[in-house]
Amino acid sequence: MGRMLKAGSLMAVVFSVVTVLVGLTQTAAADKLKVVTSSADLAYFTKQVGGELVDVDPIASGNRDLHFVEVLPSYMLKLRKADLYFTVGLELDTWSQPLVDGSHNPNLKVVDCSKGISPLEVPTFKVDASHGDLHRFGNPHYWLEPDNIPAICHTIQATLASADPANAAAYQSQLDTYLKAFKEKLAAWHSAADRLNGMSFVCYHNSWPYFCHFFGCKIAGLIEEYPGVAPSPSHLASLISQIKSDSIRAVVYEPYFDHRIPDLLAAKTGCRAVTFPTSVGGLPGTNTYESLIDTLIARLSGAEGVRP
Numbered sequence: 001m002g003r004m005l006k007a008g009s010l011m012a013v014v015f016s017v018v019t020v021l022v023g024l025t026q027t028a029a030a031d032k033l034k035v036v037t038s039s040a041d042l043a044y045f046t047k048q049v050g051g052e053l054v055d056v057d058p059i060a061s062g063n064r065d066l067h068f069v070e071v072l073p074s075y076m077l078k079l080r081k082a083d084l085y086f087t088v089g090l091e092l093d094t095w096s097q098p099l100v101d102g103s104h105n106p107n108l109k110v111v112d113c114s115k116g117i118s119p120l121e122v123p124t125f126k127v128d129a130s131h132g133d134l135h136r137f138g139n140p141h142y143w144l145e146p147d148n149i150p151a152i153c154h155t156i157q158a159t160l161a162s163a164d165p166a167n168a169a170a171y172q173s174q175l176d177t178y179l180k181a182f183k184e185k186l187a188a189w190h191s192a193a194d195r196l197n198g199m200s201f202v203c204y205h206n207s208w209p210y211f212c213h214f215f216g217c218k219i220a221g222l223i224e225e226y227p228g229v230a231p232s233p234s235h236l237a238s239l240i241s242q243i244k245s246d247s248i249r250a251v252v253y254e255p256y257f258d259h260r261i262p263d264l265l266a267a268k269t270g271c272r273a274v275t276f277p278t279s280v281g282g283l284p285g286t287n288t289y290e291s292l293i294d295t296l297i298a299r300l301s302g303a304e305g306v307r308p
């Protein structure tokens, strides 16, 4: 009888210890800031700054065209449970607004990560439907310029710190650690920029002005005459003669575009058609921002016949 009681009380102790442990784990998970980002790149930077203190969940994976993301109830549900939502802004991810509205989450804080960036190609004329999907506030592909990453990370850090002041010091130190390593990478990319400087390539969409601004390369022409508008046969014919006359070596295209037009240009001219991912995870081997930029450098150098 006594032995049975002992066994029973031991079970009770084990049970209560397990309950407390499970409770602690649940509290830890519940205490984490829940962050949703529109892009995979912003998710990557949030993870660097937030570390183990945040749960990060991107809406669009890195191989998706961020101009066109379907407004799905499952995305609204993600935002309903979130504390913060980081967007790219500059009218790239305009689909974010219906997701935020549909989330019915009055506590959700939405932060546009383009603040702190100096946009390129801000139109000096009134934009209308005849310009296709042109962005009124400038080109929105600013994360492809490595020099813009510290500003993006500072915006993320300030937002995390104000949403979770108890961990402000940890966000600051995680930001400092990340940016210290990032600056070393920047130095390596600046020397790659010396080798890419002056190269010209044709691209599908106008995703690359920031990349070119950093690396000193040039967009010789665009397959899209206007953003989001399919090219006419006469436009393709003029691109073919330009690639030949200017000895352009590469036509780059984002992974979500039809490869047939770049392939056609390559077949007609002898240049190379190269997939050029725009986001973290856009191609295998690009699971970090650093490997994304390294991949772009290697692919462009390879097409141009220059050692990366």
Ligand SMILES: [Zn+2]
Residues within 6 Å of the ligand: 067, 140, 141, 205, 206, 207, 227
């Ligand atoms: Zn665009």
